[in-house]
Amino acid sequence: MKQVANWALNIATMRGATYADARIVNQRSRALTTKNGKVGSASDSESTGMSVRVIADGAWGFAASEGLSRSGVEITAARAVEIARASAQVKQQDVRLAPEKPVTAEWTTPHVIDPFSISVEQNIALLLSIDSELRSVAGITLAETNLNFNREEQWFLSSEGSDIHQTKYSAGAGYTAYAFAGNEIQKRSYPNSYGGQWQNKGYELIDELKLVQNARRIAEEAVALHHADQCPEGTFDIILDSSQLGLQIHESIGHPIELDRVLGMEANFAGTSFLTLDKLRKLRYGSELVNVVADARQEHGPGLGTFAFDDEGVPAQCTPIITNGLFTGYLSSRETAHTIGENRSGGTLRAEGWNRLPMIRMTNISLLPGEKPLTLEQLIASTDHGILMQTNRSWSIDDKRYNFQFGCEIGWEIKNGKRVRMIKNPSYSGITTDFWNSLDAICSRDEWTLWGTPNCGKGQPQQVMGTGHGAAPSRFRNIKVGSAYKGS
Amino acid sequence: MLISGGRFALTRFANNIIHQNVEDENHVVSVRTVFSGRTARAATNKFDDESLRRVVESSEALARVQHPDPDLLPMPDAQEAESNADPANSRVQSPSRYFAETTSITPQLRAEGVKKIVNAAKKHQLTTAGIFSSSESVEGIFNSRGLSKWHTQTLAEVSITMLAPDSSGWQKANSPNIANLDPSALAEIAATKAIDSANSKEIPAGKYTVILEPAAVLDIVGFMFWDYSGMAILDQRSFLTGRIGSKLFGENITIWDDVTHPLQTGCPFDGEGMRRQTLPLVENGVVRRVVYARATAERMKRSEQKDKVGPIAPTGHGFPLPNEMGEMPVNIVFATPQNPRTLAQMIASTERGVLVTRLWYIREVDPYEKIVTGMTRDGTFLIEDGKLQQGVRNFRFNQSLIHMLSNVEAMSVPVRSSGEESFDMVVPAMKIRDFNFTEVTKF
Numbered sequence: 001m002k003q004v005a006n007w008a009l010n011i012a013t014m015r016g017a018t019y020a021d022a023r024i025v026n027q028r029s030r031a032l033t034t035k036n037g038k039v040g041s042a043s044d045s046e047s048t049g050m051s052v053r054v055i056a057d058g059a060w061g062f063a064a065s066e067g068l069s070r071s072g073v074e075i076t077a078a079r080a081v082e083i084a085r086a087s088a089q090v091k092q093q094d095v096r097l098a099p100e101k102p103v104t105a106e107w108t109t110p111h112v113i114d115p116f117s118i119s120v121e122q123n124i125a126l127l128l129s130i131d132s133e134l135r136s137v138a139g140i141t142l143a144e145t146n147l148n149f150n151r152e153e154q155w156f157l158s159s160e161g162s163d164i165h166q167t168k169y170s171a172g173a174g175y176t177a178y179a180f181a182g183n184e185i186q187k188r189s190y191p192n193s194y195g196g197q198w199q200n201k202g203y204e205l206i207d208e209l210k211l212v213q214n215a216r217r218i219a220e221e222a223v224a225l226h227h228a229d230q231c232p233e234g235t236f237d238i239i240l241d242s243s244q245l246g247l248q249i250h251e252s253i254g255h256p257i258e259l260d261r262v263l264g265m266e267a268n269f270a271g272t273s274f275l276t277l278d279k280l281r282k283l284r285y286g287s288e289l290v291n292v293v294a295d296a297r298q299e300h301g302p303g304l305g306t307f308a309f310d311d312e313g314v315p316a317q318c319t320p321i322i323t324n325g326l327f328t329g330y331l332s333s334r335e336t337a338h339t340i341g342e343n344r345s346g347g348t349l350r351a352e353g354w355n356r357l358p359m360i361r362m363t364n365i366s367l368l369p370g371e372k373p374l375t376l377e378q379l380i381a382s383t384d385h386g387i388l389m390q391t392n393r394s395w396s397i398d399d400k401r402y403n404f405q406f407g408c409e410i411g412w413e414i415k416n417g418k419r420v421r422m423i424k425n426p427s428y429s430g431i432t433t434d435f436w437n438s439l440d441a442i443c444s445r446d447e448w449t450l451w452g453t454p455n456c457g458k459g460q461p462q463q464v465m466g467t468g469h470g471a472a473p474s475r476f477r478n479i480k481v482g483s484a485y486k487g488s
Numbered sequence: 489m490l491i492s493g494g495r496f497a498l499t500r501f502a503n504n505i506i507h508q509n510v511e512d513e514n515h516v517v518s519v520r521t522v523f524s525g526r527t528a529r530a531a532t533n534k535f536d537d538e539s540l541r542r543v544v545e546s547s548e549a550l551a552r553v554q555h556p557d558p559d560l561l562p563m564p565d566a567q568e569a570e571s572n573a574d575p576a577n578s579r580v581q582s583p584s585r586y587f588a589e590t591t592s593i594t595p596q597l598r599a600e601g602v603k604k605i606v607n608a609a610k611k612h613q614l615t616t617a618g619i620f621s622s623s624e625s626v627e628g629i630f631n632s633r634g635l636s637k638w639h640t641q642t643l644a645e646v647s648i649t650m651l652a653p654d655s656s657g658w659q660k661a662n663s664p665n666i667a668n669l670d671p672s673a674l675a676e677i678a679a680t681k682a683i684d685s686a687n688s689k690e691i692p693a694g695k696y697t698v699i700l701e702p703a704a705v706l707d708i709v710g711f712m713f714w715d716y717s718g719m720a721i722l723d724q725r726s727f728l729t730g731r732i733g734s735k736l737f738g739e740n741i742t743i744w745d746d747v748t749h750p751l752q753t754g755c756p757f758d759g760e761g762m763r764r765q766t767l768p769l770v771e772n773g774v775v776r777r778v779v780y781a782r783a784t785a786e787r788m789k790r791s792e793q794k795d796k797v798g799p800i801a802p803t804g805h806g807f808p809l810p811n812e813m814g815e816m817p818v819n820i821v822f823a824t825p826q827n828p829r830t831l832a833q834m835i836a837s838t839e840r841g842v843l844v845t846r847l848w849y850i851r852e853v854d855p856y857e858k859i860v861t862g863m864t865r866d867g868t869f870l871i872e873d874g875k876l877q878q879g880v881r882n883f884r885f886n887q888s889l890i891h892m893l894s895n896v897e898a899m900s901v902p903v904r905s906s907g908e909e910s911f912d913m914v915v916p917a918m919k920i921r922d923f924n925f926t927e928v929t930k931f
Contacts, residue, residue: 033812035723039554040812044546045531049514061595064512066533079511086499086595087506090602121553128555141724144812180724185855265502267617267656268649269908271848271865274930355512394851396884398863403884403929405861407853425854429884429927460500460619460647461510484853484861484886487695487924 004068005157008052011077013159017054017061017084019097020077021158021312024050024068025354030116032147034127037135040144042120049354052080058094059087064355098337098345100314102161107308109169110298111202115149118203123147126211127175133215134177139223142178146195147171147206148454154311162313170304170466171205172198172454177219179226186225186424188218188409192243193392198452198466199302221410221422228422231411233482237386238428239379239475242443244408245367246451246469247392252432253285253292254365254467256401257321258458259330261360263339270458271399274432275327280340283327286436289370292322294331296347296363301450303468305363307350312358314347321365325437331360352463359459364450366470370442376473379441381417387481388412388419389426394484405429407484427484435476443472490518490759490808493533494625499598502617504606506599515626520809521547522563525556527810559783560809565633569761572802582748582756586624587665590642593622601671605648608675614682618648620671629761639755645906646671649866650682654931655879657681658846658866660703662906664753681845681867685879690928691870693883697841697897698923699834699871702905702915704847704864709820710910711852711860712889716745716769717805718784719814721797727858727890728775732797735773737893740825743770745779745805745817751904751914752819759808767803769817773894781806781815820913825899834898834919836874842883842925843869843876850909858889862909863929883925895921 005022012020026048033040050073051064061084065076127145134143149171156164174196176189191197191209199205240248256273260266275283286292296305296316307316312334319329332346351358380388394407411426412419450470457464493515500508517540518531528550532543598620609616621644628638645662646669658681659674700708712727720726728736747756747764756764760782768776777798780788788800805815835843845867853859864882871877899916906912 035812038557038559039810041810042528042550042554043530043810044528044550045516045518046543047514047516047533049512049533051512059506060509062508062510064510064514066514083509083511083595086599087509089596089599090501090504090506090606092503092505119553120550124553124555178723178725180729180856183856185725263503264615264617264651265507267502267651268500268619268647268658355514357508357510359508394853394861396849396851396861396863398882398884398929398931399848399865400929400931402931403863403882403927405884405886405927407861427853431930460508461496461498461621483926484859486886486926488854488857488859488886488888488891 001155002157002163004050004073005155007070008050008073008077009157009159011074012052012054012081015078015081017056017081019055019159020052021156022050022052023311023354024155026153027353028151030149032123032127034131034145036143037131039124047353050076051354052077053357054080054084055095056081056084057088059084059091060095061087062357095335096338097334098343100334100345102158104163105308106165108167109200111169113203115169115171115203116151130175130211130215133212134175134219137216137219137223139179139181140177140219141180145175147173156311156313158313164309164313166308168200168307169202170198170200171203172196172452173206173209173211177222179222181226184226186222188222189391190214190218192451193409195454198304198454199450200304200306201302224422225410225424228424231423231426231482233486235478236481237383237475237477238479238481239383239386239388239473241390241473242447242449242471243451244389244392244406245471245474247395248406249365249367249469249471250453250467251395251397252401252404253321254362257330258360259332259336259339262330263336269460274400274402277340279327281326281328284325284437285322285327285433286325287439288325289439289442290322290325290436291368292365293368294319294321294363294365300364301470303364303450304452304454304466305468310347310349311351312349314345317347319346331362333360350465352465356463361465362456362467364468364470369445369448369472372444374441374443376443376447379443379473379475380414380419383414383417383475386414387423387426388414402431404432405484425485428479428481429483430480438476438478439474440477441475443474448472489630491628492516492626494623496623498619498621499602500619501602501606504609504615506602509595517543519543519547521551523551525558525560526551526554527560528554529810559787561783561786563631563633564635564760564762564782566635569635570763572763572765572804583750585641585664585753587642590622590644590664590666591624593644593666604672605675608672608679609650612679612683614650614652614679616648616650619645621645627755629757631761635761637757637761641753643753644669646674648674648678650678652682652686655682655685655688656866657685660906662912685867685869688879688881690881693925693927695922695924697838697919697921699838699841699843699917699919701845701917702903703907704844705915705918706905706913707847707907707909708850708860709889711850712858713820714816716778717814717816718778718780718788721778721793722787722791725855727856728778732775732777734775736775736890737770737773738896739773740896740899741770741773741893742823744768744821744823745819746821747819749819749821749914752821753912754819758804758806760806762802762804762806764804779803779805779815779817784814818911822902822915824901828901829898830900831917834917835871835876838871838874841871842880843871847909853886859886860889861886881931882929884927884929885924886926887924892920897921
C-alpha cells in the first residue's frame, strides 16, 4: 500500500503539486438488527480505495478512486492536480499550511476482543434475547435492536515525508421499545437513542453495556409513559442525564467551535457560527463550573473522536475549549490555524472514508466532571423543584447555533429533593450561552460517561462522522420547558 | 446482486473563492444469498475474481446462520417484476435521465460557473458560498431467476448562499440535464433575498399566515413519507395507523408517488427489481393508500389491519433485502391545484404574514400527531398589506403536519425542488394559515 501511495505522491509532484498527501483506506463493517423477534438486517460490507489531496497553483484539488492499479493511481493523482488548477481560477490568496513535523508511526485502537471474531450466531442470540425481554412487557408494540462493528485501516503518506499506518475499531449497540396506544406513540431506548452507545473499542464494549439486564425496565417505562402526565410549560430548573447532555454539548458547543464554520466555509449547508473570531478568550460561554475540552488522545478515553493522528497527519491533542466558563479555543486544521494566531493545527481534520475530503470534525468534545463528589441522587436531593430529563428524542438548533430545542424520551418531576412523578414528552429550549451560564452543578467523575455520536452530518457532499462527548448529569436553572407542544 | 455507483464531482465555494474541489469514482457490488428461508447480504467495491468470490462467501456465511424467516419470498423473476404495472396510472416509461452534456462537465467548466456566481456576489458587495456538482450514476439488479435491470442517470446541481453583514439569501436547483440550470439567475435571486432581508427586525413568535417557498414545503412535508409504508403500519409507528381512508388534510391536497413524472429523477425499479407503480397516496385530503414491498404486502394481507389500509399489493417501493424498514415512496409529486397562484399573487393577497425561503434542522417531536420542529433560514420576510416589508429574525416552529396540510389556502404550480432535509420532490409553494412559530432566535 505504501508503494501505491508513494507512486501517487510522485505523480502529483511531477505534475506540479507543491503539496500532496495520499490516503489508502480499507473499511469493513458489520450491521445486525432485529425487529419484533426476527432478524431485520444482516450485512457485511468492505470498501477500499485511495484519495489524493494536492495543492497546485496555490489551490486545493482532490480526487479519489477505487482503482489501485498503477494506471488507476496515475489517473487519480493527475486528476487531483487538474482539479486544483481549476480551483485556482477562483482564488484570492494561496493556501498556506501550518507547519507540521513529518512522522512515521503505527497505531491501533486498544481493544480486548476483535469484534469480527465473535460469531454472528452469538451476536444474533444476544439481540434476540434482548428482544424477548422487551416484548415480554404487555403494551410493547415494536422492539428494535442493533449491533454494529467497524474496522478502518488507513495508510497516510504525504509529500512532506509523513508515513502513518492506523487501524481503528469501533463498536455500537442499543435498542428501543415502542408502545402505541390511543393516539400516542411512546418509546424508550437503552443505553441511548438512535443506535445506543458507540465507542472505539472491541467487543468488550458490548459486554460492558448490560444490555439484557436493562431491557425489561426500559420496556416498562415505555408503556408507563402512556399513563404519565404531559410535561408542563413554563420555566423550571432541569437536570439532564449524561447522554442528553452529551448531545447538548455536541450541538451547542461542538459545532459552533468548528473553525471552518466560523470562517464561512459551511455557510451554504451546515451553517456558520455565532462564535466569531473576536470572541476568543473574551466571551463568557458558561458559568465558572463549565470546563470543556476537545481531546482526541487515548488518555481521554475510547471515544469515537479518539485517534493517534488526524487525516492530515497531525498528532491527537487536547485543546481547552471553555476554561472556567471562558471561551478559549476552536477546532482547527493546518489551513485554518493561522486565522486564530496559532502556528500549529489542533489536529481535527477527518474524512468519512477514502473517497471523501478530510474536514474539521469534532474529536471528543467533553464537559469535564465536577471536582466535588456529587452523585445524581445527591443532585436530585438538592433540587427543590425541577424536572429530570433522560435520553434524547428530538434535537434542533439554528444555523448559527444560538436557539436550540431538545425533546427527551422521559422526564421526572422533582419536588423537595425527590422524584414525585413521571412526565411524558419533556422538552426544553433556549439560547446557547444563556443556557451554559445557567449551569450550577455537575456530577463528579463516577457519573461521567464518554458517549458516542455515530451520525454527525456535515460537508458537501455530506459526510457522516463519529464524535465523542463526555458528560456527567448536570443542573441548569430557570430553563424554558415544554414549548415543543406549545400551540399544538 | 445489486450494482451501484458512478462518478461524482463537486466544486465548493465560500468567501468568494473555491475552497474545496473533489471528484471520486466508486462502484459497489452487493450480493444477497438465500438458503431455505435464510438470507443475508455482503458488499464490496472490488470487482476482481478473488474479491467477488469472497463477497459471495461472506453473504453465504451470514445467511446460513440466520433463523428461517417465514415471510421471506422467492426472488421475483422478470415477469413478476413487471406484473405490478398499472396502465391506468402509469405513463409508458420513465423519460431518459441521462444527458451527455452533464457527463462532459469538467472542473474548468464548474470553475467558470462558480466565477459567474462570485461575480454576481461582488456586484452586490456580498460574499457567496455554495456548490456546483455533477454526477453520473448506475443502478443495476440481477438475480438467479433471470431478472436483469439497469438504470443510468446524470445529475447537475447548483446551490448558492449569498451573505451580507447581517442577512443571507439562498437558492438551489438540480436537474439531470445541466442545460436546465442557470447559476447566474439563481445567484441574482439569492442576492436579492440577502439584500432585502438586511437589518431584520424581531417580531414576536405566534401563529402566522406563512408562505412557504417550494424548498421549504418539501423539507417539512418530507418528514411524513416514511409513514406511507405498509411496514410502518404493521409496526404501528406510522401516523397513518388507523387513519387510512379518512380525510386527514384539506380538500386541496392531492399527492402522488410517480417515478415517471418528467420533473422526477430516480430509478424505475425497487430494491428487488419490481417496477415502481404510479400511485395516488392522498386524494382531495383523503389518505388513500400506502406503498408495499412484496413481503410486506403478503404480511399485511394476513394481518388484523388488512381491511383498514386500502389496496394491498406490491407497488415497487421496497428497499433491498434484508431490511427492517420495508419500503417508502420516494418520487413525491403534489397535484397541480385547481386555481394555482403565483408567489407574487400569494403575497399580494396576504394582509399580514411571513414569507419563508428555506427551513432548517427539522426533527420529529411527536410521531403520531406528526409535530415537527425546525428553524427558518436564509431569507425570512414580514408581509403586510400585500407587500414584502422587510426581513425578520428567524423563527423556531413546532408544527403538526396534519394541521398544516389542513390549513393550505393557496398553492402554486408544483415545481421540481431541492432542499437539505428531505429528498427532492415536485411541490408547490404554499400559503398556510396559523403556522405555529414558538420562538425567535437572535438573527
